[in-house]
Amino acid sequence: MSGAKLDAIVVGAGHNGLVAACYLARAGLKVLVLERNDYVGGAAVSRQLYENFTYSNCSYVCSLLRPEIMRALELPKHGLQIIPYDGGCTMMSDGGHLAIYDNHDALRREISRHSQRDAEAYDRYSRDVMRQCKFIKPLLLREPPDPASFRPRDIRSLLDLGFRLNRLGSERIYDTLRFWTMSAADFLDEYFESEIVKAHFAGSSIIGTALGPRSPGTAYVLLHHYMGEIDDTVGAWGFARGGMGAVSASLAASLRASGGTIRTDAGIDRILVHGGRAVGVVLHDGEEIRAPLVLSSMDVKRTFLESIEAKELPGEFVQQVRNFKIRGSSGKLNIALDGLPVFPAIPAGAPCSRGDMHVTDTIEMMERAYDDWKDGTWSRAPYIDMLIPSQIDPTMAPDGKHYMSVFVQYCPYELASGPWDAQQRKAFGDTVIDTIANHSPNFKSLILHAEVRTPWDIEREVGLTEGNIFQGELTMDQLLFNRPIPGYAQYRTPLDGLYLCGSSTHPGGGVMGAPGANAARAVLRDLGRAVTQ
Amino acid sequence: MSNEREPLPHYQEPLLQTPFHDRARALSQLDSFIPWSGYTTVDVFTTVEQEYFAIRNAATLYDLTPMVKYRVAGPGAQRYLNRLVTRDVAKLKVNRVSYCVWCDDSGHVIDDGTLFRLGEDEYRLCTAERQIDWLLDSASGFDVAVTEVTEQIAALALQGPTSCAVLKQLGLAGVERLKPFELRGFEAGGLRVTVSRTGFTGDLGYELWVAPEDAILLWDTLMTRGKSRGIRPIGSRALNLARIEAGFLAPNVDFVSAERTLRVGSSRSPLELGLGWLVDFEKGHFTGRRALLEERRRGPRRQLVGLDIDGNKPAVNALLYAERSARNEIGSVSSAMWSPTCKRNIALAMVDVPHITPGSSLWADVYLNRELVWERRMCRARVVERPFFAPDRRRATPPADV
Numbered sequence: 064m065s066g067a068k069l070d071a072i073v074v075g076a077g078h079n080g081l082v083a084a085c086y087l088a089r090a091g092l093k094v095l096v097l098e099r100n101d102y103v104g105g106a107a108v109s110r111q112l113y114e115n116f117t118y119s120n121c122s123y124v125c126s127l128l129r130p131e132i133m134r135a136l137e138l139p140k141h142g143l144q145i146i147p148y149d150g151g152c153t154m155m156s157d158g159g160h161l162a163i164y165d166n167h168d169a170l171r172r173e174i175s176r177h178s179q180r181d182a183e184a185y186d187r188y189s190r191d192v193m194r195q196c197k198f199i200k201p202l203l204l205r206e207p208p209d210p211a212s213f214r215p216r217d218i219r220s221l222l223d224l225g226f227r228l229n230r231l232g233s234e235r236i237y238d239t240l241r242f243w244t245m246s247a248a249d250f251l252d253e254y255f256e257s258e259i260v261k262a263h264f265a266g267s268s269i270i271g272t273a274l275g276p277r278s279p280g281t282a283y284v285l286l287h288h289y290m291g292e293i294d295d296t297v298g299a300w301g302f303a304r305g306g307m308g309a310v311s312a313s314l315a316a317s318l319r320a321s322g323g324t325i326r327t328d329a330g331i332d333r334i335l336v337h338g339g340r341a342v343g344v345v346l347h348d349g350e351e352i353r354a355p356l357v358l359s360s361m362d363v364k365r366t367f368l369e370s371i372e373a374k375e376l377p378g379e380f381v382q383q384v385r386n387f388k389i390r391g392s393s394g395k396l397n398i399a400l401d402g403l404p405v406f407p408a409i410p411a412g413a414p415c416s417r418g419d420m421h422v423t424d425t426i427e428m429m430e431r432a433y434d435d436w437k438d439g440t441w442s443r444a445p446y447i448d449m450l451i452p453s454q455i456d457p458t459m460a461p462d463g464k465h466y467m468s469v470f471v472q473y474c475p476y477e478l479a480s481g482p483w484d485a486q487q488r489k490a491f492g493d494t495v496i497d498t499i500a501n502h503s504p505n506f507k508s509l510i511l512h513a514e515v516r517t518p519w520d521i522e523r524e525v526g527l528t529e530g531n532i533f534q535g536e537l538t539m540d541q542l543l544f545n546r547p548i549p550g551y552a553q554y555r556t557p558l559d560g561l562y563l564c565g566s567s568t569h570p571g572g573g574v575m576g577a578p579g580a581n582a583a584r585a586v587l588r589d590l591g592r593a594v595t596q
Numbered sequence: 597m598s599n600e601r602e603p604l605p606h607y608q609e610p611l612l613q614t615p616f617h618d619r620a621r622a623l624s625q626l627d628s629f630i631p632w633s634g635y636t637t638v639d640v641f642t643t644v645e646q647e648y649f650a651i652r653n654a655a656t657l658y659d660l661t662p663m664v665k666y667r668v669a670g671p672g673a674q675r676y677l678n679r680l681v682t683r684d685v686a687k688l689k690v691n692r693v694s695y696c697v698w699c700d701d702s703g704h705v706i707d708d709g710t711l712f713r714l715g716e717d718e719y720r721l722c723t724a725e726r727q728i729d730w731l732l733d734s735a736s737g738f739d740v741a742v743t744e745v746t747e748q749i750a751a752l753a754l755q756g757p758t759s760c761a762v763l764k765q766l767g768l769a770g771v772e773r774l775k776p777f778e779l780r781g782f783e784a785g786g787l788r789v790t791v792s793r794t795g796f797t798g799d800l801g802y803e804l805w806v807a808p809e810d811a812i813l814l815w816d817t818l819m820t821r822g823k824s825r826g827i828r829p830i831g832s833r834a835l836n837l838a839r840i841e842a843g844f845l846a847p848n849v850d851f852v853s854a855e856r857t858l859r860v861g862s863s864r865s866p867l868e869l870g871l872g873w874l875v876d877f878e879k880g881h882f883t884g885r886r887a888l889l890e891e892r893r894r895g896p897r898r899q900l901v902g903l904d905i906d907g908n909k910p911a912v913n914a915l916l917y918a919e920r921s922a923r924n925e926i927g928s929v930s931s932a933m934w935s936p937t938c939k940r941n942i943a944l945a946m947v948d949v950p951h952i953t954p955g956s957s958l959w960a961d962v963y964l965n966r967e968l969v970w971e972r973r974m975c976r977a978r979v980v981e982r983p984f985f986a987p988d989r990r991r992a993t994p995p996a997d998v
């Protein structure tokens with residue numbers, strides 16, 4: 064590396080690594096981002112794997128990215144545009160369907176087709192979800208307080224949390240505490256009577272999670288997915304125009320504009336440690352790069368178990384990192400289509416086919432799908448979150464043709480029958496394609512190309528350990544001051560000069576940017592620099 | 597029902613049409629419709645002023661069909677309702693109507709509405725918001741059936757000083773003997789109609805309830821027979837002016853249902869809304885009683901009051917201060933208007949204790965638009981008694997034969 068001395072190295076050009084780098088560069092630090100792949104973005108990427116089609120290969124909906132970050136880093140100026148989509152639906156095995164519409168009256172009349180009571184309970188349900196989101200929102204762009212540190216900052220922060228909890232009033236405190244630990248199925252039972260309504264809303268409680276809808280803790284996961292809806296700002300939920308890679312591309316452009324550098328094809332082999340301090344990195348080809356600060360956006364396991372020698376770390380810490388739950392449970396298909404598939408269950412002209420579509424119509428079916436995962440195989444009747452973004456974003460596919468994104472829950476990282484191979488991967492892909500074809504007679508005949516990704520593939524390509532999409536599960540024992548490791552939840556690590564800035568840290572996974580922004584602020588605070596929100 | 601065309605499915609046309617829709621559309625000169633409770637309804641027919649003055653001078657028709665209606669029936673109906681609402685339902689006689697509020701466990705208002713006692717064990721509850729979920733949850737343990745009947749009943753509000761005269765023209769024998777909050781069924785000229793002496797205008801007026809099949813006949817008869825009495829249809833804007841003068845609260849304007857609020861502290865108790873007179877602590881247990889007892893003991897921290905404000909510019913959304921220098925913010929205005937009838941600049945506002953007693957003097961921060969140049973004025977405001985307008989004719993039985 065030529066030129067002036069570096070202030071900081073960021074390992075990994077996933078969106079969080081880029082966000083952290085942007086904040087540091089804007090504070091005047093000389094920053095270098097090192098990315099193993101020959102493209103930036105990590106799990107927020109757009110790639111062309113089939114002629115003239117753009118896939119959002121991993122993440123596909125931009126719902127969590129904090130508006131504060133978009134604004135502070137001037138992402139719109141650097142090309143980011145988020146476009147909303149309207150609603151979604153679940154197709155039922157008996158040929159019926161439940162649709163979700165933006166318009167309140169259309170939605171009420173739609174849910175009423177299944178249960179009048181649920182149609183009206185929906186308002187109470189969204190109110191309660193929003194109340195919980197509102198409680199959590201101020202915690203997103205902050206270091207979680209450490210309840211054991213007794214430093215004034217932590218005590219202040221805990222007091223603030225306690226104060227806000229107290230202001231909720233006793234009933235809502237109970238609700239909040241219960242909510243954080245209960246199962247999505249139990250939570251939904253408190254509002255709805257109709258199976259299809261419950262099944263539809265339960266979907267987001269299992270996405271990316273190695274738990275079933277009846278497992279305690281899944282109500283929180285459901286909330287995590289709603290977090291983007293809480294901002295009253297229009298245009299915070301939808302597709303990133305040009306696919307999720309547009310998020311990373313705008314971050315990269317913003318970083319370059321403030322003087323940062325990105326090197327792709329530059330995977331690190333290990334982090335250099337000298338006297339309990341991170342002092343730089345060694346690339347796969349042996350090149351050594353030094354800097355007084357290293358921020359790792361790799362997940363906590365990859366950072367500490369694969370990139371640092373165990374002898375440099377406290378033994379108990381290493382043990383806790385080993386125990387961090389990061390089980391892979393999701394697969395993804397990206398499909399190029401020669402035309403628009405027909406779904407007879409949805410009335411022609413209903414806009415719900417432009418949103419997220421599902422085919423799991425009972426919670427029981429979801430739980431059975433989870434059972435298959437526990438048995439070490441992919442779900443025979445998987446839960447799918449299927450969208451056709453090209454209906455809204457014209458840049459994703461040639462005119463008249465369509466790009467379909469299919470997120471699949473559950474798919475194991477390791478099969479009971481042995482390692483994943485090309486044949487097994489194809490069989491997994493076929494299960495998903497057959498599932499869709501059951502609801503769309505012309506679907507199969509339209510397929511031009513399909514990218515099939517198992518958790519094993521996701522690990523290899525993105526570096527997410529076991530293919531866990533959130534860099535670690537979002538359960539209470541791994542959230543807030545417990546994320547990733549109690550005592551190390553404030554982006555700092557046992558090594559001086561080494562920080563974590565990826566989704567393994569608070570507030571967790573998804574294309575949110577908050578871990579990266581919070582980590583950068585922790586660095587700046589330690590440097591004694593002014594920190595802005 | 598003879599609508600011009602079949603309505604489209606809900607995802608293409610989310611709003612329903614009431615049985616009066618064709619008539620309303622034909623008479624609406626401005627094509628100014630707004631959504632109300634899932635229906636499309638008229639905001640203004642001709643001009644707000646003409647419509648408003650018809651309420652205070654002649655007779656007006658307002659399509660009430662979207663008002664959410666529930667049938668509450670069964671041997672346990674009275675006990676159920678007494679548990680639900682804060683008023684003593686046991687005192688409500690057959691063929692009488694009562695204005696009620698109901699609360700959640702924390703004593704915060706879920707909704708307000710009118711309760712009709714149609715028979716020994718049969719009631720109708722008219723509400724602003726749909727809430728079958730809450731009503732059914734509250735029904736567990738009571739021998740009662742609660743069903744929504746909004747679509748089964750068409751309704752028109754006939755309001756104004758000549759409204760009784762119009763009904764007499766229809767041949768409703770003895771309608772003039774109907775007392776305020778009384779209801780009765782009539783049959784005349786092939787029309788079966790239930791008439792209640794109720795309304796949202798604070799003036800002489802009635803509400804007429806028919807089967808949807810009879811809706812057009814009712815409308816046409818009223819419009820023809822009422823012609824000489826100056827009858828005209830009105831939209832929501834004119835009605836809103838009359839209801840502010842009458843001092844009535846509008847949900848989602850003057851308060852938000854506890855079923856909807858997200859922020860701690862934005863729900864309101866009946867005591868805060870100045871509706872303490874609707875709360876009967878002596879009648880036995882009702883939902884929210886414990887919390888309301890506690891609040892009564894402490895005294896509410898703020899209250900909804902009426903204001904009379906200097907100048908003639910409506911103090912829409914104004915913040916209120918204890919002193920002209922605007923140092924201490926003590927409340928805000930939720931509804932405001934220049935009252936053409938009272939010739940006063942009136943408002944409904946939520947105001948902190950102790951500034952709630954009639955005669956208290958506060959300052960309102962009023963914004964004036966002078967040909968797109970905005971000016972800010974601190975105007976003196978006085979807390980006054982509600983209603984602002986309460987003519988004797990609203991109570992007189994029989995009403996004067998004008």
Ligand SMILES: Cc1cc2nc3c(=O)[nH]c(=O)nc-3n(C[C@H](O)[C@H](O)[C@H](O)COP(=O)(O)OP(=O)(O)OC[C@H]3O[C@@H](n4cnc5c(N)ncnc54)[C@H](O)[C@@H]3O)c2cc1C
Nearest residue numbers: 075077078079099105106121122123124331526566573574
């Ligand atoms: C299939 C799938 C679907 C998803 N869907 C959504 C969605 O719709 N909406 C949403 O909000 N979230 C979604 N997510 C989650 C979200 O994409 C991730 O949580 C988020 O992108 C993680 O970002 P990150 O920057 O923390 O980590 P990553 O994106 O994992 O970034 C880490 C980076 O480090 C690089 N790296 C790894 N090892 C090395 C090394 N040795 N040297 C140098 N670089 C290295 C990687 O290549 C990668 O670029 C999805 C994830 C997946 C996998």
